[in-house]
Amino acid sequence: MENIQKLIGTKHPIVEFGAQTLLGSTGTFKVQGLIALLLAQIINSGSQRTILLRDQSGILPKQRRLVEVCEMISTAFFLHDNIVSLNKVELDERHNIQKGNKLSLLFGDYFLATACSQLATMENPGVVKSVSRAIAHNVEGRFWLETIEASAPPTLGDLAYYCSLRHGALLSSCCYSAALLSGLDSETAGSLQNFGDYIGQAIHLKSEIFATETSKMGAESLSSYPYIAALWYLHRHGRNDVVEPGSLINKEKVKKIINLGFGIDLTYEQCEIYCNKALDSLKQLKSNDELTENLARVVMDIKSAKPIYTV
Numbered sequence: 171m172e173n174i175q176k177l178i179g180t181k182h183p184i185v186e187f188g189a190q191t192l193l194g195s196t197g198t199f200k201v202q203g204l205i206a207l208l209l210a211q212i213i214n215s216g217s218q219r220t221i222l223l224r225d226q227s228g229i230l231p232k233q234r235r236l237v238e239v240c241e242m243i244s245t246a247f248f249l250h251d252n253i254v255s256l257n258k259v260e261l262d263e264r265h266n267i268q269k270g271n272k273l274s275l276l277f278g279d280y281f282l283a284t285a286c287s288q289l290a291t292m293e294n295p296g297v298v299k300s301v302s303r304a305i306a307h308n309v310e311g312r313f314w315l316e317t318i319e320a321s322a323p324p325t326l327g328d329l330a331y332y333c334s335l336r337h338g339a340l341l342s343s344c345c346y347s348a349a350l351l352s353g354l355d356s357e358t359a360g361s362l363q364n365f366g367d368y369i370g371q372a373i374h375l376k377s378e379i380f381a382t383e384t385s386k387m388g389a390e391s392l393s394s395y396p397y398i399a400a401l402w403y404l405h406r407h408g409r410n411d412v413v414e415p416g417s418l419i420n421k422e423k424v425k426k427i428i429n430l431g432f433g434i435d436l437t438y439e440q441c442e443i444y445c446n447k448a449l450d451s452l453k454q455l456k457s458n459d460e461l462t463e464n465l466a467r468v469v470m471d472i473k474s475a476k477p478i479y480t481v
Contacts, residue, residue: 182270183252184277190356203237205468206367209362210237212461213352216320229356232292234353239292239301240344241287247308249278297347311336315393329398330371330440335471338370358454372444372472379437382428395440400433445473 210233252274260269315334318324324332345366349359375395382396428434448469455462457458 179291180266182254183223184249184274184276189220199474200270201468202341202344202370203241203374204466205341205366206237206240206348207233208461208465208468209345210348210352212455213349213354213362213466215461221326227325227420230351232294233348235292236297236301236347237289237353239285239288240340242281242288243301243305243308244340246278246281246285247312247436249274249281252311257460292351294347296350299342300347300350304339307335307339311339318393323398326395326398326402329393329395333374333393334371334394336369337374338367341360342366343369361451361454368444368451369472370440372448372469375437375441375444376472379434379441382437396433397426398433399436399440400428403432403436442473445469 207229212227212232214230214233216230253271254267256264256268256271289298294300311332311334315336342363343366346359346363349362354362378395382394449466452462452466452469
């Protein structure tokens with residue numbers, strides 16, 4: 171308790187995370203679990219095989235456990251992401267921040283270990299393989315995005331691929347695994363896997379648009395889609411002055427282009443493409459039209475509204 175009291179006021183991300191979790195102060199809505207549960211309802215409503223196993227809401231117990239596992243994995247990655255570099259902290263705060271870092275690591279490891287333990291109890295090799303692959307893809311995407319160098323900015327294609335690994339893999343696996351647990355054929359399950367991937371990426375792009383617009387200037391991260399979109403826009407239009415001698419990117423010129431809306435417009439377009447592909451994937455489902463319409467409305471909200479959703 172004494173250590174936790176010292177953490178409060180240090181502005182360590184784990185303190186903010188705890189406040190958001192307990193008090194619901196984020197202003198956003200984590201939609202990953204909702205999408206997976208809605209999808210499970212839709213799948214089960216058209217299946218006679220699960221009618222005796224599902225609960226009153228039309229969801230299988232194993233599907234609920236699957237969603238809990240994916241949420242724990244997502245939380246573990248979030249905690250691991252919020253380790254603070256001590257080089258950026260005032261000397262008198264380093265001791266407390268270091269404790270926060272240790273707690274972030276320990277809590278993240280605990281959630282990940284618990285998720286893996288729960289995953290094993292599912293007794294479904296296909297589900298275990300899918301979620302395990304999603305964890306590996308997520309880590310691969312995170313490492314790649316953290317190692318981008320200013321001298322070699324990624325193409326939009328490369329950025330989209332690794333953002334898919336980081337932001338789409340877990341939801342994609344959750345949707346695919348929910349389909350497997352209902353006994354759907356591999357073709358339909360694969361289509362729902364694509365659905366999860368598209369939605370995960372669309373939500374991420376919307377959050378980047380929001381972050382860029384609210385900061386009143388372009389994000390400087392080389393893993394930011396609006397930033398990279400603006401950079402390649404300049405290249406396509408012959409603005410080679412954006413790359414200075416020594417291959418360093420002129421960030422100020424890229425920011426100006428972002429503020430004019432070019433990078434953001436391209437990001438909006440890509441977000442719409444993902445949402446439209448997700449809606450096309452839903453057409454593979456032949457089940458309760460009302461439930462499918464509810465999920466389609468969530469997709470349309472992501473497509474058109476401000477980014478109130480996170481994954």
